Amino acid sequence: MTVLRLARSELKRMTAGLLPKLTILALVMVPLLYGAVYLYANWDPYGKLNQIDAALVVEDSGATSTDGTRLEAGKKVAESLTDGHVFNWQTVSGSEQADQGVSTGKYAFALKIPKDFSANLVSPGSFDAANQAMLNVTTNDANNYLLSTIVDKLTTAVHTTVATEVGEETANQLLTGFGTIHSQMLKASDGAGKLADGVATVHDGTVTLHQGTGELKDGAADLYNGQLKLRDGANSLSTGASQLSAGLTQLQDKTATLPADSQRLADGAAQVAAGNAALNTQVQGLAGQLAASDQAAAQAQRSRIVASNSRLVSAGAITPAQADAILADFDANPAPSAAAGPAASLKTAAAQIQQLADGSAAVSAGAAKLAAAGPALSGAVAQAASGADRLDGGAAALAAGQQSALDGAGKLSQGAGKLDEGAAQLEGGAATASDGARTLAGELASGAGKVPNPDDAQKDSLARVMADPVAVSNVSQAKAGSYGAGLAPFFLTLALWIGVFMLIQAMRPVTQRALASNAPAWKIAVGGWLPFLAVAAVQASLLTLVVDVGLGLNPAHPLLMWVLMLAAAMAFSAIIQGVVALLGSPGKLVVLILLVLQLVSSGGTFPWQTTPEPLHVVHQLLPMGYVVSGMRHLIYGADLTSIPPTMLGLLGYTLLGTAMSTMAVRKHKYWTLKTLKPEIAV
Template sequence: MTVLRLARSELKRMTGGLLPKLTILALALVPLLYGAVYLYANWDPYGKLNQIDAALVVEDSGAASADGTRLEAGRKVAESLVDDHVFNWKTVGSTEEADQGVSNGTYAFALKIPKDFSANLASPGSFDAANQAMLNVTTNDANNYLLSTIVDKLTTAVHTTVAKEVGEETANQLLTGFGTIHTQMLKASDGAGRLADGVARLHDGTVSLHQGTGELKSGASELYNGEVKLRDGATSLSAGAAQLSGGLTQLKDKTAALPANAQQLADGAAQVAAGNAALNTAMQSIPGQLAAANQAAQQAAAQGQRSRVVASTGHLVAAGVLTQEQADAVVADVDATPAPAAPSPAAAASAAKLQTAATQVQKLADGSAAVSAGASQLAGAAPALSDAVAKASAGADQLASGSATLAAGQQNAMDGAGKLVQGAQKLDDGAAQLETGAATASDGAGTLAGELAQGAGKVPNPDDAQKDSLSKVMADPVAVSKVSQAKAGSYGAGLAPFFLTLALWIGVFMLVQAMRPVTQRALASNAPAWKIAAGGWLPFLAVSAVQASLLTLVVDVGLGLDPAHPVLMWFLMLAAAMAFSAIIQGVVALLGSPGKLVVLILLVLQLVSSGGTFPWQTTPEPLHVVHQILPMGYVVSGMRHLIYGADLAIILPTMLGLVGYTLLGLAMSTAAVRKNKYWTLKTLKPEIAV
């Protein structure tokens, strides 16, 4: 009995009636029910997001941007979302209404733009009041778990777009600020140059100042010495003023009676003047009287009248003009001389003496009149003199007091002059330091001017085109250049390698529900075990090949998978069907009904370890071993390369590996044939019927 005859016999049995044919057809369509229908349902879910209702709340009140324009970022974001129509956005009036809608399932989620959205976007213009702008999202996993992930991607995209726009504006303002800094630094450099010139002139001035402070120090020393001498003189003045005050006091006491005495003197002088005047009058009459006396004498001589001469000389003696001896001489002369016709020489001499005496009396009268006038003036001036002496005494007292104060002030002035000397010394020292500092400042100002000029050259001063380019780079400094060596065209295409492989395993697994791994008739023959095993496997291979071909055709043509290598993909599907059918047939043939549970366990293990959705490296470490041992992971990787157009280097090793899994399945099937060649009571009456 050949392998083909065994296989044909089993196929004829399976297709002997309408129901078996329908069963085989249904089994052939099982992978379509799982793989194609699932991929159809999830072929492009992201393209249908616009059928999902989402609440949109815009409370942004806008803000003034740094350039004075009105920033309405919230409104622009809302309009952009509605125009993109990624979701079916429903504008809602309040946050509470949107949250309630998400809670009861009216909306899948809610995106809320708060009142201060624009204000916070504009806030980086003020360093002390910068705040992040917030987009508030409300989701509910009870509506759909994956929807939260999709919404996160959406809000991230919105965040990136808004941040880029605002970042460009902020960067533009920053670059404009650099230009302003550049201009101002140039101005500062010019100012620093002028400062350097000014400091140089300041240095020259400090040199002059130092010279002046040196002269001030010398002058202060001379002033101090002069103040010492002045203090000594003021002390002497104070002592002399005190003595003057004492002397004037004594003078005032001595002259207190001067007015009365002067008045008495004036009165006495007046009396003397009056007496002198009377004497002068008498003296003026004496010559006449003498002439008369002479004539009388002559007459007396002639007539003998001696008595008249005696009487006249008596009057003169009484008046004090003649002494008694002169009068007696005159009388004697009269007596001795006879009466001549002319005056006698003696009488002439007496007359001359009398004339001289009269002249002296006249001068005495004039002098006494002058004395009387002076005494009167002295008497009139004496009160004023007394007052003046009193005032002089008071002034001397004040002079003494003032000179004492002056002496004390001069001491203070001397102390001040001493301090002035010290201050002048310090000022001179400070001027010297200032001169040194000014020289240093002059050098520093020159260095500052040079460094500012160099710094201004290093500060960027971009033009409008440069600012536009740089602001874009600063707002979005990292651009991702994606080079997709192999790219899935849709979400369904991304899941196709996993679900096609999984559907093929499930389809083959369903075959053991209606097909026998090894027939009893074949076991009863004397054919070799490997032929019986191969004959039992070939019907599984034939049906699984039909499953793989139908699944590939429907997915490629019906769903539009459009693989990069469709023929090679079909061959890989056939190779996978070959390996899966051999393994499943061999396990069930070897273990019987418990083998079906083993096949199911293998399915579960491969579901979680093949890397159909997340990379297999993300699974727990024990599952890494399962991925390396079982075939589904290799088929998934190979399908991805063939569908997306990646490197085909792994296809041959994958094919060879599937051949190896096929041989392993046939080996298990051969072992099962050899085992079941020997019948036992358990064989005739198994615990669980296959």
């Protein structure tokens, strides 16, 4: 008996009547019922979210930013959500009404934009009252658990969009502030330069001031020294004034009789002057007479000399020239007469008497004036004595005042010294301030160069980057076109296993007729497996066709996907047929357990690495995980280097199933009482 004859015999038995044919047809349709229908129901659930009613509560009252811009973020978010039609948004007037609707299931969830939403968005413009803007979401897992996850993604997207938009505006204002700071720093630098010039001028003034205070200090010292001398002089003046007052008092006492004495003196001087005048008149007359007598005598003698000279010239005793010389000598030195001595004495006495007369007259006049001035002189002496008394008092007061002035001059000198020291410190401080102002101007200019001053285009670009600094460049090497396409590898593989598992409920893994034959065990095993393979291949082909054409899966490698589906059907049918053939009815439970283990370890939904560690071993041992991975590569167009090892692995699982089936044939060649009457039959 050949392998094909064994397989054909089993297939003929399964298709002998209408009911068996319907059974085979139903078994062929099982993968479609599980895989295709499930994928159809969940092919694009995100595209139908607009059929879900969601409450939208907008309580935002808007706000005005620091630059005067009006922000109505709540209304803007609501309009964006409504226009997006992601959900069937229902505008609700109040939070309580929305929460009640979520509680009763009228709304799947509620999104509430509070009153201070816009105000909190613009609050970062004030350092004193920055608050986060809140979006309040009310969900109810009793409505749907996965819906909460979807809503979280939606609110995250809304949060990101609003935060980016507001952050861009805030960043733009910040960058504008930088530009303002830059320009103000430049102005401050210019101002600091002017300040430096002013401080330099101040420094020059402090130098002049220091020089002036130095001179003031020297002048104050000189003033003190002069005041000291003035005090000493005032003391001396006071002493002298006291002495003068005493002397004038004595003088006043001594000159009390001066008017009367001077009058008597004037009278006596007048009498003396009159006597001297009379005497002078007499003496002058007598002197005149004597002079006339002498002149006549001299003329007579000259006449005699002239006569004598004539006689002598005539006699020849002398020459005329000698005669003229004798006459000239006589004229120059006349000979004294007998009365020449008394006359000369009288003449001299007359001159003296004349002087005496003149002097006595002058004395008389002076005495008269003195007598006339005596009373005035006496009054003046009295006044001088009185003035001397006052001078004495004033000099004493002056001496006392000069001591106070001296003390003041001393304090002035000390103050001038301190002022000079302060001026010196001020000069040094002004020099330091001048250097500091220059440094400040330079640093401000340098700092202004380091402060950004972006133009409008740069601000827009930088604001976008600052508001959303991280951009994700998502390069998808292989991408599922829809939610259904994302689940297809798992559910197609799972549907194949369930389809073969359902075959074992109606088809016999090994027929009794085959066991009774003399055919080799491996032929019987393969002959029992081939009917499973044939139906499983039809299941795989029909499922592939419906999913590709009916649902629009559009795999990147449709032919290779079909081949992998056939290889999976081959491996699954061999393992299931082999396990049930070897273990009998308990083997069906083992197949179910293998199904459960592969459900949780194949990585059909979440990555298999996220499962507990023991399930990692299950993933490595059982075939469904490899099929799921291979289907993803073929459907999404990923790298195909893993496909050949997957195909070889499925071939290995097929050989393993065949080996178990062969072992079952050898085991069941020998009938026992349990064979005729099993303990349990499923």
